[in-house]
Amino acid sequence: MDTIAQISEQLGSSEQATAFKARRALAVRAAAAGAPGKEAERTALAAELAGCLVAKGEGGDSKKKEQPPRYSVAARNAICRTLAEVGGDAEVAALVQTLADFDVREMARFALDRIPTADAAKALAEADDKLVGEEFRVGVTNALGKRRDAVAVEALKKATTDTSSEIRLAAAEGLALQPDASGDAAIVEVRKQLGPASPRAAKRMDIARLQLAATLAKAGQKDAARGIYQGLASDGADEAQKKAAKSALEHLG
Numbered sequence: 001m002d003t004i005a006q007i008s009e010q011l012g013s014s015e016q017a018t019a020f021k022a023r024r025a026l027a028v029r030a031a032a033a034g035a036p037g038k039e040a041e042r043t044a045l046a047a048e049l050a051g052c053l054v055a056k057g058e059g060g061d062s063k064k065k066e067q068p069p070r071y072s073v074a075a076r077n078a079i080c081r082t083l084a085e086v087g088g089d090a091e092v093a094a095l096v097q098t099l100a101d102f103d104v105r106e107m108a109r110f111a112l113d114r115i116p117t118a119d120a121a122k123a124l125a126e127a128d129d130k131l132v133g134e135e136f137r138v139g140v141t142n143a144l145g146k147r148r149d150a151v152a153v154e155a156l157k158k159a160t161t162d163t164s165s166e167i168r169l170a171a172a173e174g175l176a177l178q179p180d181a182s183g184d185a186a187i188v189e190v191r192k193q194l195g196p197a198s199p200r201a202a203k204r205m206d207i208a209r210l211q212l213a214a215t216l217a218k219a220g221q222k223d224a225a226r227g228i229y230q231g232l233a234s235d236g237a238d239e240a241q242k243k244a245a246k247s248a249l250e251h252l253g
Contacts, residue, residue, distance in 0.1 A: 005052060008071045011071070
């Protein structure tokens with residue numbers, strides 16, 4: 001049986017058959033390690049993968065003392081995808097390091113998005129604040145929106161004040177998925193700032209408020225949900241959103 005290091009090498013092969021065989025072998029290992037009662041195997045596999053992800057090869061810039069990654073871009077992307085299945089807190093540091101790699105950072109974000117731990121959430125929050133590239137940061141913001149914890153809520157609130165309007169909108173929409181009524185004020189503020197110049201942004205924020213109210217109602221926070229619905233029904237939302245808010249109020253009781 002090939003080692004993870006050998007599989008990682010094969011993942012970057014120019015021979016399609018070899019690369020395919022390596023991807024298949026990695027998938028089989030991940031599936032086996034993910035089975036119930038295989039925690040030790042999963043931990044060991046994740047650790048090996050994280051080591052390969054950040055492993056350095058020979059060469060590089062001798063003046064800067066930088067060494068290139070040992071394994072190919074294809075291999076590192078495949079490793080990140082597999083860490084999304086088997087990784088945990090111990091692998092977060094390697095994935096965070098990989099976020100600085102433009103060729104692989106999207107899959108590193110993908111993995112962090114799917115590791116359901118506080119450390120992974122914190123890593124995403126820090127990435128949203130520090131990394132460059134609007135499209136990538138929108139993806140990170142969307143990933144935070146899927147979380148249900150205080151780290152995500154605070155990071156999303158902070159992102160609603162970003163210089164990028166797209167990030168602010170994405171952050172507000174992420175807050176709409178959190179069962180935290182305090183997010184409404186941030187959503188309203190984004191609408192206030194972006195809505196006058198952009199009917200599209202205003203509509204997105206009205207829809208986000210409807211979503212937040214529904215999220216709160218589902219979480220048992222009916223009074224908070226009712227307040228948002230009443231506000232939408234009476235303020236400057238368009239007719240479709242007003243109608244939706246009034247209908248929700250009737251069903252909320």
